[in-house]
Amino acid sequence: MRVALQVTCLGDALFPDVGKATLRLLRRLGVEVDFPEAQTCCGQPMINSGYLDEAVPAVRSFVRAFEGYDAIVTPSGSCAGAARHQHAMVARRAGDQGLADAVATTGPRTHELSEFLVDVLGVTDVGASFPHAVTYHPTCHSLRMLGVGDKPLQLLREVRDIDLRELPGATECCGFGGTFAVKNSDTSIAMGADKARHVRDTGAQVLVAGDASCLMHVGGMLGRQRAGVRTMHLAEVLASTEGLAVEGSGAGSAPKHTEEPV
Amino acid sequence: MTLAPDPLTSAATFVGMPAFPTAARAALADSQLRHNLEHATHTIRDKRARVVAEVDDWEELRTRGAALKDATLADLETHLLTLEERLTAAGATVHWARDAEEACRVVADVARSHGLDEVVKVKSMATAEIGLNEALAAEGIAAWETDLAELIVQLGDDLPSHILVPAIHRNRSEIRQIFLDKMAGAGRPAPADLSQEPAELAAAARLHLREKFLRARMAVSGANFAVAETGTLVVVESEGNGRMCLTLPEVLVSVVGIEKVVPTFEDLDVFLRLLPRSSTGERMNPYTSTWTGVSPGDGPQELHVVLLDNGRTRALADEVGRQALRCIRCSACLNVCPVYERTGGHAYGSVYPGPIGAILNPLMKGVGVDEQTDSLPYASSLCGACYEVCPVKIDIPSVLVDLRSQVVDAHRGGRPSVEAVAMKGAGATFGSSRRLRLAERFTGIGTRVAGRLGLASAWSGARDLPTAPTESFRAWWRRTGGGTDSAPGGPGSGTGGLDR
Numbered sequence: 159m160r161v162a163l164q165v166t167c168l169g170d171a172l173f174p175d176v177g178k179a180t181l182r183l184l185r186r187l188g189v190e191v192d193f194p195e196a197q198t199c200c201g202q203p204m205i206n207s208g209y210l211d212e213a214v215p216a217v218r219s220f221v222r223a224f225e226g227y228d229a230i231v232t233p234s235g236s237c238a239g240a241a242r243h244q245h246a247m248v249a250r251r252a253g254d255q256g257l258a259d260a261v262a263t264t265g266p267r268t269h270e271l272s273e274f275l276v277d278v279l280g281v282t283d284v285g286a287s288f289p290h291a292v293t294y295h296p297t298c299h300s301l302r303m304l305g306v307g308d309k310p311l312q313l314l315r316e317v318r319d320i321d322l323r324e325l326p327g328a329t330e331c332c333g334f335g336g337t338f339a340v341k342n343s344d345t346s347i348a349m350g351a352d353k354a355r356h357v358r359d360t361g362a363q364v365l366v367a368g369d370a371s372c373l374m375h376v377g378g379m380l381g382r383q384r385a386g387v388r389t390m391h392l393a394e395v396l397a398s399t400e401g402l403a404v405e406g407s408g409a410g411s412a413p414k415h416t417e418e419p420v
Numbered sequence: 421m422t423l424a425p426d427p428l429t430s431a432a433t434f435v436g437m438p439a440f441p442t443a444a445r446a447a448l449a450d451s452q453l454r455h456n457l458e459h460a461t462h463t464i465r466d467k468r469a470r471v472v473a474e475v476d477d478w479e480e481l482r483t484r485g486a487a488l489k490d491a492t493l494a495d496l497e498t499h500l501l502t503l504e505e506r507l508t509a510a511g512a513t514v515h516w517a518r519d520a521e522e523a524c525r526v527v528a529d530v531a532r533s534h535g536l537d538e539v540v541k542v543k544s545m546a547t548a549e550i551g552l553n554e555a556l557a558a559e560g561i562a563a564w565e566t567d568l569a570e571l572i573v574q575l576g577d578d579l580p581s582h583i584l585v586p587a588i589h590r591n592r593s594e595i596r597q598i599f600l601d602k603m604a605g606a607g608r609p610a611p612a613d614l615s616q617e618p619a620e621l622a623a624a625a626r627l628h629l630r631e632k633f634l635r636a637r638m639a640v641s642g643a644n645f646a647v648a649e650t651g652t653l654v655v656v657e658s659e660g661n662g663r664m665c666l667t668l669p670e671v672l673v674s675v676v677g678i679e680k681v682v683p684t685f686e687d688l689d690v691f692l693r694l695l696p697r698s699s700t701g702e703r704m705n706p707y708t709s710t711w712t713g714v715s716p717g718d719g720p721q722e723l724h725v726v727l728l729d730n731g732r733t734r735a736l737a738d739e740v741g742r743q744a745l746r747c748i749r750c751s752a753c754l755n756v757c758p759v760y761e762r763t764g765g766h767a768y769g770s771v772y773p774g775p776i777g778a779i780l781n782p783l784m785k786g787v788g789v790d791e792q793t794d795s796l797p798y799a800s801s802l803c804g805a806c807y808e809v810c811p812v813k814i815d816i817p818s819v820l821v822d823l824r825s826q827v828v829d830a831h832r833g834g835r836p837s838v839e840a841v842a843m844k845g846a847g848a849t850f851g852s853s854r855r856l857r858l859a860e861r862f863t864g865i866g867t868r869v870a871g872r873l874g875l876a877s878a879w880s881g882a883r884d885l886p887t888a889p890t891e892s893f894r895a896w897w898r899r900t901g902g903g904t905d906s907a908p909g910g911p912g913s914g915t916g917g918l919d920r
Contacts, residue, residue, distance in 0.1 A: 165893050167850070171863045172886050174893035181903060193897050198850040206802060208824030209843040215851025223853070244821075251825075302804035303817075331758045335801025337839075340878040342799060344445045347882045348762045349801070378883030 162192050162224050164232040164241075164268070166370070167199035173370045179397035180233045180271060183286075186397075187279060191231070197223035200232075201248060202240040206336045210251045217248045221260035229278060230268040233393045234369050235300025236336075241268035243303060270300055271393055272309040272368060282312045287400045289319035293362035294392075295353065295376065297369040298331050310368055310392055317395065323360040327352070334375035346375070354379045357387055368392045432579045433554070437769030439795035444763040456591045457764050464585075464755045467701030468809070475697065484690050486813040489746035492683055493736060499648045499681045500727065506651025510713020512723040517675075519730050524555035526726050527640055527673050531561050534671060536638050542655060542662040543567035544642025545583060545749050546675045546728055548771040552640065563640065564606075564632050566661040568625050575602040581765030581773060583751040584699055589764050592616040603628050629661060639665035639720070643676045644748065645691060646725075649684045652712040653725070656695060656705050666709050672720035677728050679736075679745040691748060694811035698750035731784025740822040741783040746812040747776055753806035753816060759799055768796065775806035779819045787823065788830025797823035857894055864888035 161184070165177035177193075184191045201216035220241065224230045232238050245261035275281055294314055300306045314322055333339070333349025340346075353376050357365050365380065365387055367373050377389035437443055447453060472478055492499055504514045517523035523546075531539055539556070541547065541563050553563040553574075565574045572587040573580050576598045580586030587595070599610040599621065608631050610624045641662065645654040653674055655662050666672065682688065696705040714723050736742050754760045754774030765773030769792050772780045778796040785793050797820045806816040831837070836844070849855050879885060891899070 167856070170856075170893040171860050172888060174889050174891065174896055177893040178896070178903065193894075193902060195894060195897070196853045198853050198856045199846075201850070204843055204847055204850075206821055206824070207839070207843060208797075208821070208826075208828035209840070209847065210825045210828075212843045212847030215847050219851060219853065247822075298801070298803035298805075302808055329805075331801050331803035331805070333758065333801055335803070338798065338801045342441050342444060342759075343878040343881065344441065344448050345759055345763055345799075346801070348448050349758050350883070374886055375883060378879075378885065381884035382882060 159189075159228045160192065160226065161189055161229045161231060162194050162197075162227040164197055164200070164220075164224065164230050164237060165193065166232060166234045166237045167203075168370050168374075169233060172374070173391070176233050176370050176391040176393055179391065179394040180231070183284060183393055183397040184231065186399075187275075187281065187284060189279070192227070194223040194227075200237040200240040200245075202236060202244065203336060205240060205244050205248060210248055213248045214252045214257075217245050217252075217261065218257060220245070221257065221264050224264050224267075225260060228267065229274065230264060231271060231274045232268065233271045233391060234371070235270045235297045235304055235306065236369055236371065238268050238270040238273075239299040239303035241265050270304055270306060270368060272300070272306050272313055273304065275313060275396075276309040283316035284313060284396050286316075286396045286398050287318035288395050288398045289321075290364050291321040291323060291360075291362045292364045292366050292395065293323045293325045293357055293360040294328070295325055295332060295357070295365060295367045295372065296328055297367050297372045300368050301329060306368075313392070313396060314366070317398075318400070320395075321362075323362050325360055326356045328356075332372045332376045334372045336371070339375055347379070350375055350379045354383065354385065358385055363387060364395075365389045366392055366395050432577050434579060434769050434771070437766075437792055439791045440763075440767055440769070440799040441795065443767035443769060444759075444799070447763045447767045450764075452591070452594075453589050453764050454762065456589055457761055460585070460588045461755045461761045464701055468698060468752055468755065471697045471701050471703055472809075474703075475693075481690060481694055482811055482813050485694050485748075485811055486743075486746055488682065488687050488690060489679075489812055490743070492681060493679065493742060493745055496678065496681070496736065499683055500678055502648040502683075503646055503651060503681050504727070506648065507713060507725055508651075510651045512651070512713045512725050515724060515726045517726050517728045517730070520550035520555075523550050523675055523726050523728050523730065524552055526724065527552060527675065528556055528559045528561060530671065530673050530722075530724055531556070531638055532559070534638060536561065536671075538562040538564060538636065539638045539640050539673075540564050540566050540632055540636040540665050540669065541570070542639065542641035542665045543570050543586075543657065544640070544675065545771060546642040546677050547640060548580060550675070550728070550730060552675070564636075566629050566632065566665060567657075568622065568659055568661075571625055571629065572598060575599065575606060577602075579766055580771055582754055583749050583772065583774070583776075584754075585751075586765075589766070592618060592621060595621055599624055599628075607631055629664075633661075633664040633668055636665070636669045638671040638673070639669040641666060641672065641674045643674050643680055644695070645682050645688060646676050646680045647683075647685050647688065648681050650712055652685065652710050654688065655707075655709045656692070657707045657709070658700060658702075658705055660707050663707050663709050666711060667719045669720055671722045671724075673724040673726065675726045675728055677730075678732050679747075695748055695750055698748075698752040698809065698811040731786075734786060735780070735783035738783055741779060741819050743814050744776070744779050744783055744819060746814055747780065748812060750811055751776075752809040752811065753814075756805040756809050757800075758803060758805065759801065763799075768799065770796075775800060775816045775820075776814070779814075779816055779823060782823050782826075783819075787827045794827045794830075797821075797827060853894070857892075860892040860895070863892065864890070 201213035204213035249258040332353040333346040373389040515526045569587040582588040596616040603610040643653040760774040
């Protein structure tokens with residue numbers, strides 16, 4: 159099986175440790191992972207803002223980069239959602255049958271990380287250890303667009319020494335929503351404030367989610383509140399083992415550029 | 421001293437409302453509103469979830485509901501002509517209204533033909549949509565709302581903020597005050613010792629409305645469904661005010677959106693199971709009234725049915741958006757929407773608020789015309805909670821995204837906005853990994869400059885910005901050969917390199 163990492167544009171530019179953690183995790187599980195350097199972005203920022211023409215180059219580079227791989231793994235529910243549920247629309251808009259055929263191949267092969275681990279690899283115990291109080295926020299696109307269900311929680315429950323705390327109102331949106339976060343910043347912040355309150359109510363030390371974008375939003379609020387809660391991507395928790403505790407690269411805590419071996 | 425709540429002089433209007441972000445900002449600052457909405461939406465949301473969970477074949481019902489609506493819409497003309505024929509055969513007079521003005525004209529003319537200066541109303545979204553009360557007021561005809569929540573809105577000279585519970589933004593103490601202040605000016609006053617107990621408030625409304633039911637000679641209703649094969653109209657309600665309006669007056673005018681038609685009586689089976697559970701969270705609604713034309717000696721002896729377009733054919737022509745016409749106005753999408761829960765309905769500037777309003781308004785009015793309508797498709801985080809609960813499976817997030825593209829397209833060609841330039845730039849950058857790699861060298865500078873210029877203030881007003889890393893993932897990959905140069909295990913070595 160040829161496996162490619164789609165690191166996401168946000169992960170590439172702002173949260174590289176999420177990509178590194180994904181690599182480390184998959185390699186530990188015996189999966190050889192390639193990073194096709196032709197990749198850029200899934201196109202979602204343009205698509206969800208209504209700029210479909212502007213999304214065409216991103217979708218073209220997506221299929222160029224990932225054609226030929228058996229599985230495309232991404233540490234993002236929303237980027238996987240874009241590939242699976244939105245690329246066809248962009249291809250139609252471009253009026254390009256070749257592109258439409260290509261996305262019909264890459265779309266179904268794109269897996270969000272927890273789906274890849276549980277459905278494709280068939281593992282829930284990834285050999286991780288994380289002795290901290292954690293609460294998990296299921297991001298909307300992973301939950302409702304992809305339907306990952308409780309797969310991330312299945313994975314987290316198997317982590318050694320983790321103190322997993324239930325997040326009240328977990329399935330409610332955090333308020334990020336891409337450009338919604340700035341176009342409707344007041345509403346976005348009101349939603350984020352409630353999410354941050356629920357996170358604090360759990361007493362958890364770490365907020366975990368499967369999308370760096372949502373973590374950037376809620377983490378940004380928790381950071382502003384000096385809440386003492388740090389954010390970590392699911393991949394970073396699952397990559398942590400007894401010998402290697404990952405600090406977390408999310409917003410709300412200053413990102414640390416780590417040089418851990420992958 | 422209180423103002424007389426004269427329906428003829430109501431000043432409340434959605435006309436001229438600002439775009440969503442501006443209206444939302446004001447609503448978000450209203451702590452009473454936030455409190456009322458959080459309590460009310462969560463109560464209905466939980467109730468719905470409980471009764472929906474009781475139905476084993478709920479998903480199948482949703483699929484059937486969606487399929488029935490789609491099939492009907494695909495052959496709408498045939499079904500509407502059948503409906504007209506059966507209605508006429510049953511003694512009703514059918515009117516076709518292209519827009520709000522034509523529909524209001526019909527109702528006013530019927531009232532005038534009987535020399536009437538007042539009508540009683542069954543709660544109806546179609547008549548709210550066309551601004552019937554205001555149009556009748558302009559003709560000197562008072563339209564009295566008889567649904568409890570609509571009464572609260574009307575007495576308060578207020579605007580509806582929810583499809584099912586238009587006074588959801590009010591709590592019981594506010595309602596008590598409205599009744600005490602305004603009922604006397606509209607008819608029977610509220611008792612002076614009125615408390616804020618729901619039963620007492622309801623009793624005051626019953627007595628106040630009773631005199632209107634008994635006096636009224638004409639009623640105006642909408643319809644939840646119109647059965648083509650039998651010419652039967654259906655109203656689903658909870659309070660019994662509808663039943664009063666539909667049976668007591670001599671004249672009845674029903675304003676019915678053309679998407680309300682269902683082909684057969686049997687089709688009601690699906691919708692009458694989907695609607696109450698989705699809407700009020702009840703297994704069955706207390707009152708379901710059906711009437712077929714005129715029955716001599718029983719109920720209204722003159723029935724007019726106004727079949728209303730008012731933008732519905734425009735929506736029907738929209739390939740992606742036409743699914744919005746499946747809507748049965750249950751309002752489940754409002755109750756689960758995290759945006760609606762915080763802003764309330766007024767911010768949407770329409771009688772159709774919430775997720776369904778964010779698509780229905782642009783679909784019926786068209787985009788690229790006014791800023792307020794164009795702002796609605798963006799009034800969503802695309803979380804998808806609405807789609808999940810919709811009893812007729814309207815994929816609201818997908819329609820929102822499609823409408824956003826229509827808004828963007830409508831503004832292409834003119835002077836590009838900052839956003840349009842940014843998106844074009846991003847589009848070009850994401851077209852090539854080489855360009856992206858170059859751009860990423862400036863990520864750190866970019867975020868710092870954005871911060872200095874205040875460009876990021878919409879973000880950073882309440883949220884810390886992440887500090888850009890010194891190296892992008894792709895730069896790290898290049899430099900380290902995918903992390904394998906320094907790693908003892910190398911790729912695929914099941915042990916990784918766990919020591920730092």
